[in-house]
Amino acid sequence: MKAVVCVSPGNLTLVNRPTVGSPAPGWALVKVSHVGICGTDYHIFEGNHPFLAYPRVMGHEVSGTILSIGEGVSLSVGQEVIVNPYLSCGACVACRQDKPNCCVAIEVLGVHRDGAMCEELLVPAANLYPADGLSLADAAGVEFLAIGAHAVRRSLAGQGARSLVIGAGPIGLGTALFARIAGQDVTLLDVSVERLDFARRELGFSVVYDPRGSAGDRVLERSAGEGFDVVFDATGNARSIEAAFALVAHGGALVMVSIVKDEITFSDPEFHKREMMLISSRNATRLDFKHVSASIVSGLIPIKTLITHSTTLEDSPRDIARWAHEKLGLIKAVIAIDGGASAQPLSRAS
Structure with a gap:
């Protein structure tokens, strides 16, 4: 599969990697559709993230479609989903208080482990929420709003x-x-x-x-x-x-x-x-993701106004490097992984 790897600060490369394999029990394999580019991604690219080991596949604002599921997963193949990128242990003092967003051993996709600037991603099924009523382009904006x-x-x-x-x-x-x-x-x-x-x-x-x-x-x-x-x-x-x-x-x-x-x-x-x-205030929880999704669907959040720039996986190394320094008109940029049309006509780096 294709993936964009930040090999070292300032060095983004499009590579071909082996597919990630079949999901374990409780996990799902997701075909990545759209990935929002976050300030964290720019910090990683520029070498300013204090807790990151290179090389790293960035990307934690994610939407996609379930390709396959492991044993015990209630979600369905073909279901469109939003990915919560905060992987928690489920057992620490925070998790026991239903605060997985500040888990003692939290791992964030695209930071502590490889993220979604690629074609396929394995994710715990508990971190997948139905994208009901949202386009996959809009669904990639849920995490940052959460x-x-x-x-x-x-x-x-x-x-x-x-x-x-x-x-x-x-x-x-x-x-x-x-x-x-x-x-x-x-x-x-x-x-x-x-x-x-x-x-x-x-x-x-x-x-x-x-x-x-x-x-x-x-x-x-x-x-x-x-x-x-x-x-x-x-x-x-x-x-x-x-x-x-x-x-x-x-x-x-x-x-x-x-x-x-x-x-x-x-x-x-x-x-x-x-x-x-x-x-x-750290990260977000399922409750916040649901609130954001409902607010977009009801028209309270002008998501298409906030997403100002778009690119493809192939073009993202060039565009991320440019947008890290050229901020004029930039609010939120999104990568369309399959290169398909975005939800609206957006700005493109030339």
């Missing part, structure tokens, strides 16, 4: 809460969309005029431009100077996260959607004065 849906659920903020989402990349936009679905009053903050214009024009959000990280007073004006009931940071920037503490209202919460390798510091008196919550 990150934001999970963060909103983690925030515990209810209808009417004033929310600030810092970072208008794909994860931040997904978080903002699900905060709005939850009935929250959402403002987006970013350093990119282009992304804020997209969020305002295409998605209808209130936005604040923050070119130097100094827009605190203007941001607080959106909350009558009181701060926000919940602040979501989706920047992956330590300085941004530290500055976000001052934007949280008394009694509010800061949700760290992104992760940074750095240490984060904050003023304990200010933290206690507000009696604020600091919440981490």
Whole structure:
């Protein structure tokens, strides 16, 4: 089968590999249809991922069709599915509390083990969810949106809460969309005029431009100077996260959607004065995947607006290398593995 391998940082190669074989009991063989390209994939390509061994087949935003099933699997051959790429052990303290998204021994497809930038993939059947009502192109967008849906659920903020989402990349936009679905009053903050214009024009959000990280007073004006009931940071920037503490209202919460390798510091008196919550949000669960799928089907998520670029497996080494540096107009790119038509006319690298 064909696969794209990141042999080393900056080196993506299309290769022919042996087929993956028959599924073991409890597993299924999936013909990969579409794969979303994530920020993690760009980090791997650029050599900036701290927990990765090369060579690696990337890709964890996946849709496909079941080719065969192992013993004990209730899904059907030919069924179209969304892949949850977070493979959990099922036995650790987190898994026993129904939190497989933060499993002690978690393995993520495309990171800890080979992923879906290939033609066929073996997956535990428990990680496959029916793509009912979704095209396979749209289904490949469920995983990245589930990150934001999970963060909103983690925030515990209810209808009417004033929310600030810092970072208008794909994860931040997904978080903002699900905060709005939850009935929250959402403002987006970013350093990119282009992304804020997209969020305002295409998605209808209130936005604040923050070119130097100094827009605190203007941001607080959106909350009558009181701060926000919940602040979501989706920047992956330590300085941004530290500055976000001052934007949280008394009694509010800061949700760290992104992760940074750095240490984060904050003023304990200010933290206690507000009696604020600091919440981490990692990956997503079956519940979040279902919420995203239902929201797309019902028209609450404009998935075709978010997926701005498309490529094929054969062209993806060239295009990923280009998109790692040329971000103009790029929100979310998807690989059509079989080279077939996408769900809509999309931008293509030339």
